[in-house]
Amino acid sequence: MRTFFNSQSEPWLSAKKPKTRACKVYMNRDAHLNTTAPQLNFVSHTHTLQCVGDWTLSHEHTLATFFPRITRTLSTCSLKTIYLDGSQLTHLDSIGIWWLEKLLSLCKTQHIHCQLKHFSPSHTELIELLIEKLRESHAAPPSPSTSWVTQLGQTTLSLIEESLGLISFVGKVTFVFFYLLRHPHQIQWRNFFNSVQKTGFDALPITGLLSFLIGIVLAYQMGIQLRNYGANIFVVDLMGLSVLREFAPMMTAIILAGRSGSAFAAQIGTMKLNQEVDALRTLGIRPIERLVMPKLFALSLTLPLLTVWADMLGILGGMVMAKSTLNINFVYFLHRFSQVVPFKWYFIGLIKAPVFAAIIANIGCYQGLCVESNADSVGAHTTKSVVQAIFMIITFDAFFSILLSWLKI
Amino acid sequence: MSLPIIEFTHMSTRLGGTLVHEDIHFKINQGEIFAIVGGSGSGKSTLLREVLGLLQPSTGHVTVYGHDMAHITEASYRDLSKKWGVLFQTGALFSSLTVLENTFYPLREYSHLPPKALKELALSKLLMVGLPLSAAIKFPAELSGGMLKRAALARALILDPALLLLDEPTSGLDPESVSSLDELIYNLKELLNLTVVMVTHDLRTLWHIVDRLAFLGEKKLLALGTPKEVATNPHPMIHNYFHDPESIKSHHGN
Numbered sequence: 001m002r003t004f005f006n007s008q009s010e011p012w013l014s015a016k017k018p019k020t021r022a023c024k025v026y027m028n029r030d031a032h033l034n035t036t037a038p039q040l041n042f043v044s045h046t047h048t049l050q051c052v053g054d055w056t057l058s059h060e061h062t063l064a065t066f067f068p069r070i071t072r073t074l075s076t077c078s079l080k081t082i083y084l085d086g087s088q089l090t091h092l093d094s095i096g097i098w099w100l101e102k103l104l105s106l107c108k109t110q111h112i113h114c115q116l117k118h119f120s121p122s123h124t125e126l127i128e129l130l131i132e133k134l135r136e137s138h139a140a141p142p143s144p145s146t147s148w149v150t151q152l153g154q155t156t157l158s159l160i161e162e163s164l165g166l167i168s169f170v171g172k173v174t175f176v177f178f179y180l181l182r183h184p185h186q187i188q189w190r191n192f193f194n195s196v197q198k199t200g201f202d203a204l205p206i207t208g209l210l211s212f213l214i215g216i217v218l219a220y221q222m223g224i225q226l227r228n229y230g231a232n233i234f235v236v237d238l239m240g241l242s243v244l245r246e247f248a249p250m251m252t253a254i255i256l257a258g259r260s261g262s263a264f265a266a267q268i269g270t271m272k273l274n275q276e277v278d279a280l281r282t283l284g285i286r287p288i289e290r291l292v293m294p295k296l297f298a299l300s301l302t303l304p305l306l307t308v309w310a311d312m313l314g315i316l317g318g319m320v321m322a323k324s325t326l327n328i329n330f331v332y333f334l335h336r337f338s339q340v341v342p343f344k345w346y347f348i349g350l351i352k353a354p355v356f357a358a359i360i361a362n363i364g365c366y367q368g369l370c371v372e373s374n375a376d377s378v379g380a381h382t383t384k385s386v387v388q389a390i391f392m393i394i395t396f397d398a399f400f401s402i403l404l405s406w407l408k409i
Numbered sequence: 410m411s412l413p414i415i416e417f418t419h420m421s422t423r424l425g426g427t428l429v430h431e432d433i434h435f436k437i438n439q440g441e442i443f444a445i446v447g448g449s450g451s452g453k454s455t456l457l458r459e460v461l462g463l464l465q466p467s468t469g470h471v472t473v474y475g476h477d478m479a480h481i482t483e484a485s486y487r488d489l490s491k492k493w494g495v496l497f498q499t500g501a502l503f504s505s506l507t508v509l510e511n512t513f514y515p516l517r518e519y520s521h522l523p524p525k526a527l528k529e530l531a532l533s534k535l536l537m538v539g540l541p542l543s544a545a546i547k548f549p550a551e552l553s554g555g556m557l558k559r560a561a562l563a564r565a566l567i568l569d570p571a572l573l574l575l576d577e578p579t580s581g582l583d584p585e586s587v588s589s590l591d592e593l594i595y596n597l598k599e600l601l602n603l604t605v606v607m608v609t610h611d612l613r614t615l616w617h618i619v620d621r622l623a624f625l626g627e628k629k630l631l632a633l634g635t636p637k638e639v640a641t642n643p644h645p646m647i648h649n650y651f652h653d654p655e656s657i658k659s660h661h662g663n
Contacts, residue, residue, distance in 0.1 A: 061521070095526075129600075137528075374549075
């Protein structure tokens with residue numbers, strides 16, 4: 001038997017065992033810090049493994065160091081039976097028992113009979129209880145893992161399902177829309193006005209500020225180019241075209257998709273999580289009628305209004321920039337504006353707004369209702385609602401451009 | 410004499426202008442199963458939240474293991490978190506993690522154990538609270554109410570806490586499960602020398618395993634003592650609570 005450790009430095013050990021016999025002590029590194037740090041000592045003449053100190057979570061690192069060494073010892077000592085002595089064990093918790101169980105299984109694989117002795121009754125009971133459960137736990141089914149082919153298939157299917165779901169959702173919304181047109185007294189006016197305030201009035205500062213800034217940037221960049229040709233005054237035409245027809249409606253819609261579409265998704269998603277949507281359904285109320293329609297109506301009203309607001313602030317930004325860099329004063333700007341900017345540009349910009357409103361409200365609410373029963377899902381669907389809404393807004397804007405040029409408007 | 414683990418010193422609580430507690434003053438000792446009892450809205454859960462430091466009392470102090478919960482440092486709070494296991498009323502399992510991941514979550518936070526150890530320990534705790542192994546890979550949303558409670562209890566037990574705080578551990582469980590859960594709590598308390606503080610409505614639990622209880626009502630601590638002592642209290646609220654015909658039946662039946 002090899003000697004790993006001289007017992008002299010361990011007072012309790014030298015008092016107990018004859019010095020002549022070889023013995024292995026598995027010391028821990030921080031024994032000096034804590035008097036109750038765990039030890040696992042192999043006393044070879046009694047074939048005993050002594051568990052000493054606290055076998056607890058706070059000493060997990062020390063406990064982990066025992067195992068490789070005891071594996072070596074057991075494989076070299078060729079014993080048939082060993083005893084596990086718990087008389088000097090002070091504290092024992094689940095982590096300690098997990099290592100004890102590892103020790104017992106190790107003995108088993110090496111065909112060594114391992115017997116517990118001198119464990120306190122409460123420790124024994126705890127060990128028996130937990131070891132039984134630990135052994136049962138080995139029969140646990142493995143976590144399901146999926147190959148990339150399966151994942152690809154699942155993703156594709158869920159995408160198709162989601163697209164079909166959106167189409168059927170839009171159908172349901174349309175159905176309820178016409179139903180409410182025939183039964184206007186069933187419209188939730190309180191919810192409607194609440195949504196008008198949140199999606200419209202509260203969004204005035206941010207949409208106004210951003211449109212103003214966009215107006216400034218556009219006028220500045222176009223001004224630089226136009227000045228090269230001495231065509232300063234054409235900034236009015238270009239501002240009218242770009243702000244009224246494209247930027248104001250699209251920017252407003254994108255801001256609202258980020259601001260309100262995400263709020264719809266998160267609100268409805270959380271309600272779904274809390275079973276509030278189920279509660280509505282059991283009360284005989286269609287969630288679409290109560291949750292979606294007020295938002296859709298509100299957004300259909302506020303988005304065109306906000307677009308007008310954005311038109312004004314955008315042009316104002318352009319005017320400020322035209323005055324400061326191109327020397328076009330406000331009166332002259334407005335005079336030319338009324339001459340060269342046709343009403344249809346303004347109208348085309350405005351006609352897009354309700355379409356964008358329908359996109360934002362439908363996608364936001366649909367994603368909210370798609371939320372499954374966990375918190376991650378709320379986050380994922382809120383993100384999706386914004387991304388999809390912005391994507392659809394830009395797609396529809398392109399579609400409008402093509403359609404209008406095809407119609408030669 | 411056993412040591413006080415939790416002390417309430419002349420504590421009052423106001424929540425949004427409403428007085429919830431007034432002059433609550435008592436101690437919970439090491440090694441006892443202590444119940445906080447009272448009618449709905451008597452602030453039992455609020456009291457528990459104050460013990461957990463999630464809510465500060467308006468006046469007075471709550472002391473847990475000698476720490477004043479109103480002025481506890483982040484480091485001490487982490488140390489305390491290792492000592493207590495908490496079961497929330499609705500389980501409060503993390504919805505995006507499986508039951509197994511939920512169960513070893515605290516252990517992974519506070520240890521460096523290999524994944525295998527985490528998994529085995531979590532599974533053994535799940536088995537201990539009476540969940541089948543097949544429940545481990547499910548998500549909380551896929552579990553029944555009773556299973557959720559058990560899974561949450563497994564998570565509360567994973568660090569082998571010295572103090573177990575349970576908010577209505579047996580509500581929503583069938584009578585058989587209540588008995589087995591009571592037995593489990595009692596056995597764990599005996600084995601590990603735990604201190605258990607529970608908010609409960611269950612009179613069977615009170616009679617079977619509770620050592621002492623505090624009865625809250627009318628914003629005050631109405632009674633404190635062993636279930637027997639409290640049950641004989643003549644205060645009408647306490648009398649009605651303990652002497653409702655059904656509870657007498659169940660009391661005598663057991």
